[in-house]
Amino acid sequence: xxxxDIVNGLKSRFECDVKVQxxxxxxKKIEKRDIYARLRREDFRKAVEYLFEIQEYxxxxxxxxxxxxxxxxxxxxxxxxxxxxxxxxxxxxxxxLPKDDLKIESITDLIxxxxxxxxxxxxxxxxxxxxxxxxxxxxxxEDWPEGKYPWRRDETFPEDMLNKLYETWKGGDENE
Amino acid sequence: xxxxxxxxxxxxxxxxxxxxxxxxxxDIEILAALTPRYDAERFGVHLVGTPRHADVLLxxxxxxxxxxxxxxxxxxxxxxxxxxxAVGTCGVSGGVFHESYNLVGPIxxxxxxxxxxxxxxxxxxxxxxxxxxxxxxxxxxxGEGGEQ
Amino acid sequence: MNDDPTFIIPxxxxxxxxxxxxxxxxxxxxxxIVGVDVKCSQVHRGIEWLGMNRNNPIQSIxxxxxxxxxxxxxxxxxxxxAVEEAAGIEVPERADYIRxxxxxxxxxxxxxxxxxxxxxxxxxDTVFHYTWALREEIMDTxxxxxxxxxxxxxxxxxxxRRDITTERAERIKKATAYYLxxxxxxxxxxxxxxxxxxxxxxxxxxxxxxxxxxxxxxPVARASGVPKDVRQDAPxxxxxxxxxxxxxxxMYNGEIVGDVYDRIIVRLLEVKQSxxxxxxxxxxxxxxxxxxxxxxxxxxxMLKRADGEGIGRVEAPRGEDIHYVRLEKxxxxxxxxxxxxxxxxxxxxxxxxxxxxxxxxxPIVAASTDPCMSCLNRVTVVDESRNREFALTKEMMHEMSIxxxxxxxxxx
Numbered sequence: 001x002x003x004x005d006i007v008n009g010l011k012s013r014f015e016c017d018v019k020v021q022x023x024x025x026x027x028k029k030i031e032k033r034d035i036y037a038r039l040r041r042e043d044f045r046k047a048v049e050y051l052f053e054i055q056e057y058x059x060x061x062x063x064x065x066x067x068x069x070x071x072x073x074x075x076x077x078x079x080x081x082x083x084x085x086x087x088x089x090x091x092x093x094x095x096x097l098p099k100d101d102l103k104i105e106s107i108t109d110l111i112x113x114x115x116x117x118x119x120x121x122x123x124x125x126x127x128x129x130x131x132x133x134x135x136x137x138x139x140x141x142e143d144w145p146e147g148k149y150p151w152r153r154d155e156t157f158p159e160d161m162l163n164k165l166y167e168t169w170k171g172g173d174e175n176e
Numbered sequence: 177x178x179x180x181x182x183x184x185x186x187x188x189x190x191x192x193x194x195x196x197x198x199x200x201x202x203d204i205e206i207l208a209a210l211t212p213r214y215d216a217e218r219f220g221v222h223l224v225g226t227p228r229h230a231d232v233l234l235x236x237x238x239x240x241x242x243x244x245x246x247x248x249x250x251x252x253x254x255x256x257x258x259x260x261x262a263v264g265t266c267g268v269s270g271g272v273f274h275e276s277y278n279l280v281g282p283i284x285x286x287x288x289x290x291x292x293x294x295x296x297x298x299x300x301x302x303x304x305x306x307x308x309x310x311x312x313x314x315x316x317x318x319g320e321g322g323e324q
Numbered sequence: 325m326n327d328d329p330t331f332i333i334p335x336x337x338x339x340x341x342x343x344x345x346x347x348x349x350x351x352x353x354x355x356x357i358v359g360v361d362v363k364c365s366q367v368h369r370g371i372e373w374l375g376m377n378r379n380n381p382i383q384s385i386x387x388x389x390x391x392x393x394x395x396x397x398x399x400x401x402x403x404x405x406a407v408e409e410a411a412g413i414e415v416p417e418r419a420d421y422i423r424x425x426x427x428x429x430x431x432x433x434x435x436x437x438x439x440x441x442x443x444x445x446x447x448x449d450t451v452f453h454y455t456w457a458l459r460e461e462i463m464d465t466x467x468x469x470x471x472x473x474x475x476x477x478x479x480x481x482x483x484x485r486r487d488i489t490t491e492r493a494e495r496i497k498k499a500t501a502y503y504l505x506x507x508x509x510x511x512x513x514x515x516x517x518x519x520x521x522x523x524x525x526x527x528x529x530x531x532x533x534x535x536x537x538x539x540x541x542x543p544v545a546r547a548s549g550v551p552k553d554v555r556q557d558a559p560x561x562x563x564x565x566x567x568x569x570x571x572x573x574x575m576y577n578g579e580i581v582g583d584v585y586d587r588i589i590v591r592l593l594e595v596k597q598s599x600x601x602x603x604x605x606x607x608x609x610x611x612x613x614x615x616x617x618x619x620x621x622x623x624x625x626m627l628k629r630a631d632g633e634g635i636g637r638v639e640a641p642r643g644e645d646i647h648y649v650r651l652e653k654x655x656x657x658x659x660x661x662x663x664x665x666x667x668x669x670x671x672x673x674x675x676x677x678x679x680x681x682x683x684x685x686x687p688i689v690a691a692s693t694d695p696c697m698s699c700l701n702r703v704t705v706v707d708e709s710r711n712r713e714f715a716l717t718k719e720m721m722h723e724m725s726i727x728x729x730x731x732x733x734x735x736x
Contacts, residue, residue, distance in 0.1 A: 208456065
């Protein structure tokens with residue numbers, strides 16, 4: 001499917017802001033075009049279902065999270081048309097969630113492979129995935145303090161847990 | 177030196193390797209030290225699968241929060257006299273990972289370290305050199321303990 | 325008294341030579357595996373946080389090399405591609421070629437390392453030492469070309485840090501000739517040896533549907549018949565000119581089973597493919613600059629002014645690697661940085677591969693997705709029905725694996 005068709009498909013179905021970032025890649029200057037669609041939360045799941053219409057087994061890469069101050073932006077990176085020469089496209093669905101209501105529907109029922117990524121975002125930034133059954137820690141230790149999120153840029157960041165080794169280096173110099 | 181080594185060579189050295197959250201760079205160099213090019217096994221250096229059999233602990237990595245207790249337990253499980261070698265810059269000083277929220281290291285904050293091998297990762301020759309140093313130290317420890 | 329006849333076996337997490345220490349919790353009924361759970365928190369070092377708060381982008385290149393000691397070209401490669409896209413930096417053609425060559429050198433080293441470890445897991449230590457001895461040639465070449473054996477430190481935002489001079493190109497040619505000469509020997513051992521075939525054929529099968537559903541990447545997906553390879557699908561660097569094609573096991577013997585043996589075929593053929601790619605790249609390499617901006621102070625100032633986001637995707641030896649980077653004007657560290665290593669996606673496929681298998685197959689099945697699952701070090705068996713606990717060491721597990729090889733040899 002062409003990039004334009006995906007963009008039009010997303011635009012006609014949902015109220016969203018679509019950006020196509022293109023870049024001539026490599027020595028043959030093959031154009032790599034990444035689609036970023038910034039959607040409303042209520043449309044997100046339908047948009048994933050729409051991507052399934054394009055690609056039977058949608059390839060899910062990962063969820064990125066960006067702290068925008070009052071909001072947390074989640075970026076779901078998908079790829080479509082994989083397995084074909086020069087055809088693969090990255091489609092990123094972005095959803096902004098207000099920090100006082102960090103909730104979004106889980107997509108693990110559509111894509112079982114998204115389990116680890118949802119568990120990671122749950123523990124790193126504190127997003128609640130509705131429908132995600134397994135919410136145990138995956139990358140953080142089991143005794144990690146509750147309500148502390150290392151990838152957020154606000155008061156929930158565990159400042160006191162930083163291992164400030166440079167302080168000891170300074171101390172070492174003074175002793176000498 | 178020769179006489180000393182001959183005396184030290186009365187027993188082969190068994191080594192246990194612990195990864196406390198390393199990137200694996202040091203770990204593959206430790207394995208490389210055992211394979212035909214460097215062949216540490218010709219000196220009787222043997223990698224064992226449990227700390228209970230080991231004379232030397234080779235520790236890599238900057239010690240993550242999850243590995244702290246496990247590393248302490250492994251240290252306690254190793255019979256005395258023992259020597260601990262910290263392999264790699266991040267295990268020696270925290271290296272590129274210092275200041276992270278999930279580190280409790282470097283290694284000498286968690287268990288006592290006898291020999292430091294800096295390098296990211298150190299070359300297999302450096303690791304073998306450290307094991308030889310551990311050997312000499314082990315001999316001294318045995319001597320102090322009154323063992324023959 | 326519990327009537328449930330199953331046992332729970334935690335595998336790991338302390339084990340040498342493992343890139344990402346992972347703990348497997350297996351539920352077994354006798355020898356059969358009936359349940360699998362994966363835990364993974366031993367090696368989280370907060371790299372993304374360091375890149376988002378402590379480091380400037382150039383420092384983060386060296387940090388991203390330490391994500392994994394084995395794939396230490398693809399992570400920085402991925403990161404610099406994302407930053408170049410976000411900041412709009414053009415890379416000179418020669419740099420694209422050098423990046424491609426170094427990435428392929430890394431693939432040879434990684435696949436040979438994996439082949440040795442896989443042989444070790446089925447109790448074939450002779451082959452382990454043999455492949456690692458062959459691997460030393462590529463390590464020497466990497467050291468000659470980049471200055472380091474393991475951590476190559478060659479990537480830079482906008483290009484590379486070291487050129488491939490004529491002498492270095494000759495050294496690489498010598499290594500590729502060495503591997504072409506020895507390739508048949510390795511292929512004979514791995515693909516025709518009876519005991520390797522018995523331990524790997526129809527073991528740890530991942531169906532095409534499971535591979536697609538669980539988003540498997542790299543050789544694991546390709547061995548199950550998904551011809552997915554970033555080098556082919558969305559070419560970067562010099563791959564578009566080199567006519568790269570994803571390798572699936574049917575190219576070798578016309579069938580796809582999706583088992584451990586198929587993963588061996590894919591990786592071995594990829595070693596040969598890498599050798600050919602390197603030779604072609606060396607022949608076609610254009611002359612010119614190797615980096616867009618030599619002055620690091622200017623580069624940093626430019627990155628500080630930049631505002632934008634970018635995605636870098638690279639085919640690492642283990643599969644698709646993806647980095648997302650967002651730069652914000654006036655801010656030196658990344659606004660956002662997400663790393664997704666290939667193993668991240670290849671952990672979940674362990675579950676269908678292991679289910680229904682035997683404990684003795686755990687080492688080789690786990691190793692078949694990931695080159696470094698060399699030591700399932702400490703395994704505790706909890707006998708739920710008798711409320712008893714006993715330890716099964718990695719040695720015992722390894723011993724069970726060797727015994728299975730012997731048993732199969734006898735029965736044959």
